[in-house]
Amino acid sequence: MVQTRFNDRKAFQNLNRLSKNLNEDKFHLKHMIQDKKRLENFSLKFDGFFYDFSKQRIDDRVMEELLNLARQAEAKKKFSQMVSGEIVNITENRAALHTAARGFIPDPANLTDMDVLSEINRVNSQIKEFSAKIHNSQIRSDSGKPFTDAVVIGIGGSYLGCEFVYTALKHCIEPKIKLHFLSNVDIDNFGQVIKTINPETCLWIVISKSYTTTETMANLKQVLLFLKNNKLDPSSHLVTVTAKGSPGDDPANKVLDSFHMFDFIGGRYSVTSAVGGLPLSLAFGFDIFTRFLKGCHAMDLHAVNAPEKQNIPLISALISIWNSNFLHYPAQAIIPYCSALSKLAPHVQQLYMESLGKGVTFDGNLIDYKTGIIIFGEPGTNAQHSFFQLAHQGSPFPVEFIGVVTPVYNKDQAGSNGVYNHQELWANMIAQAKALAMGKDDDNKAKYFTGNRPSSTLVINNLTPESIGMLLAFYEARTVYEGFILGINPFDQFGVELGKILASQIRDHIKQKNTDETYTFDSFDPATKFYLDTLFNGSL
Numbered sequence: 001m002v003q004t005r006f007n008d009r010k011a012f013q014n015l016n017r018l019s020k021n022l023n024e025d026k027f028h029l030k031h032m033i034q035d036k037k038r039l040e041n042f043s044l045k046f047d048g049f050f051y052d053f054s055k056q057r058i059d060d061r062v063m064e065e066l067l068n069l070a071r072q073a074e075a076k077k078k079f080s081q082m083v084s085g086e087i088v089n090i091t092e093n094r095a096a097l098h099t100a101a102r103g104f105i106p107d108p109a110n111l112t113d114m115d116v117l118s119e120i121n122r123v124n125s126q127i128k129e130f131s132a133k134i135h136n137s138q139i140r141s142d143s144g145k146p147f148t149d150a151v152v153i154g155i156g157g158s159y160l161g162c163e164f165v166y167t168a169l170k171h172c173i174e175p176k177i178k179l180h181f182l183s184n185v186d187i188d189n190f191g192q193v194i195k196t197i198n199p200e201t202c203l204w205i206v207i208s209k210s211y212t213t214t215e216t217m218a219n220l221k222q223v224l225l226f227l228k229n230n231k232l233d234p235s236s237h238l239v240t241v242t243a244k245g246s247p248g249d250d251p252a253n254k255v256l257d258s259f260h261m262f263d264f265i266g267g268r269y270s271v272t273s274a275v276g277g278l279p280l281s282l283a284f285g286f287d288i289f290t291r292f293l294k295g296c297h298a299m300d301l302h303a304v305n306a307p308e309k310q311n312i313p314l315i316s317a318l319i320s321i322w323n324s325n326f327l328h329y330p331a332q333a334i335i336p337y338c339s340a341l342s343k344l345a346p347h348v349q350q351l352y353m354e355s356l357g358k359g360v361t362f363d364g365n366l367i368d369y370k371t372g373i374i375i376f377g378e379p380g381t382n383a384q385h386s387f388f389q390l391a392h393q394g395s396p397f398p399v400e401f402i403g404v405v406t407p408v409y410n411k412d413q414a415g416s417n418g419v420y421n422h423q424e425l426w427a428n429m430i431a432q433a434k435a436l437a438m439g440k441d442d443d444n445k446a447k448y449f450t451g452n453r454p455s456s457t458l459v460i461n462n463l464t465p466e467s468i469g470m471l472l473a474f475y476e477a478r479t480v481y482e483g484f485i486l487g488i489n490p491f492d493q494f495g496v497e498l499g500k501i502l503a504s505q506i507r508d509h510i511k512q513k514n515t516d517e518t519y520t521f522d523s524f525d526p527a528t529k530f531y532l533d534t535l536f537n538g539s540l
């Protein structure tokens with residue numbers, strides 16, 4: 001069925017018109033945020049999750065048209081189809097059932113050709129049993145020692161989400177098994193990791209859906225050599241998380257165990273499958289992983305059931321579309337005022353940009369409007385001392401501030417200024433959003449701030465497995481909603497393929513040179529030849 005293009009929708013035309021009026025002074029944020037009802041009218045709260053979009057450049061009319069845009073795109077209907085297991089990833093002819101990993105399928109009877117929930121439950125039981133055996137030392141290393149550390153070998157969706165959740169949770173829960181991450185093919189990544197572990201008490205978790213990803217396979221090779229050099233048997237030290245039937249699915253028991261991931265859950269949406277489930281259960285216990293899933297599930301239910309007007313992921317997707325397509329901001333920063341969330345932005349970078357950085361519509365037509373924008377971020381206040389100069393006086397971009405009401409560390413003391421560190425942190429977060437919105441007049445133009453720079457603020461009460469789950473599922477749902485409204489497929493990633501193909505061609509030539517010193521790179525363009533010659537010369 002041919003769909004109406006995003007920019008042919010009536011609401012799109014109306015929003016375009018409304019965006020032109022915004023230059024009038026009365027729409028400057030410094031005036032709009034004075035309205036006593038503004039926060040109440042432009043914020044939403046759900047289950048300890050607060051989303052304030054009162055400092056976005058919107059008013060009631062813009063909001064109403066944005067909601068119309070979502071309705072005209074049937075965003076909620078598409079979201080329901082997704083959680084029900086319909087084929088929403090049409091270019092790859094697959095469902096996108098990451099929500100099922102947290103036990104959420106509204107009507108499992110409709111899933112005829114795959115037993116999604118029983119497969120998920122089977123793998124979760126396997127994870128529960130395996131992690132308990134590691135914790136109670138029923139499973140020990142080759143030399144009979146209890147495991148103390150685990151290295152996750154994986155890249156992209158098989159790494160980033162897990163690192164985000166682990167980094168967040170280790171602030172509030174002492175890990176039983178310490179996790180380390182080996183993602184980059186850079187040999188120095190491997191070199192650093194092996195410095196931090198004891199080979200005799202370390203478990204290696206290879207995570208790769210395809211089990212063909214070059215970086216992961218190259219690192220696996222290094223690990224196997226490392227185990228051999230340390231006289232350790234991979235069948236006692238290595239586990240795999242991979243698709244059923246992949247080269248890493250191990251019926252021959254060459255490794256300690258294999259856990260399945262499924263093609264109905266895409267890599268960047270896979271933290272709640274065995275991809276995150278195994279390492280996080282090893283680190284904190286299966287019960288903590290379950291609590292994390294419950295947080296995701298709560299947000300999933302909200303994303304499906306809340307009406308458009310109260311739906312936090314949907315509203316934030318609309319705000320993002322407003323900022324990119326109508327106000328023409330090219331990027332968005334994610335700034336958590338919380339060190340524990342330091343790996344959130346790298347995770348959302350992949351989730352968002354791999355999902356929404358698309359050039360064709362659902363039905364295969366080239367696109368002439370903005371799809372995904374650039375996402376980047378750093379924790380505050382650090383970000384204030386690096387790139388916030390540009391945020392305040394350079395090219396504007398919307399910012400998403402994230403605050404956590406109660407810190408984990410409960411011995412914070414007031415300094416000589418009578419303020420606790422955590423209060424100082426919040427003072428800065430509040431001030432930055434205000435400064436961006438208000439701006440400041442000054443006769444000295446070097447000290448003049450235009451203001452009218454939009455931001456949202458997201459607040460959670462504290463760092464718990466449940467709240468981290470909600471945060472993760474919020475970003476997933478928002479990404480998917482944005483994709484559905486933009487009329488693109490948020491589940492494929494053909495854009496990563498071309499570089500891989502070219503790398504493989506270059507690799508073939510490197511291989512030839514490794515076996516034949518006289519081999520030349522003359523068949524390449526001059527720059528490629530220059531870089532390869534430099535690599536082989538060992539110096540510029």
Ligand SMILES: O=P(O)(O)OC[C@H]1O[C@](O)(CO)[C@@H](O)[C@@H]1O
Pocket residue numbers: 155156157158207208209210211212213216267268354493496
């Ligand atoms: O799990 P695999 O198959 O190793 O893939 C890793 C990652 O690589 C990508 O294909 C991108 O290159 C991601 O989508 C995926 O999460």
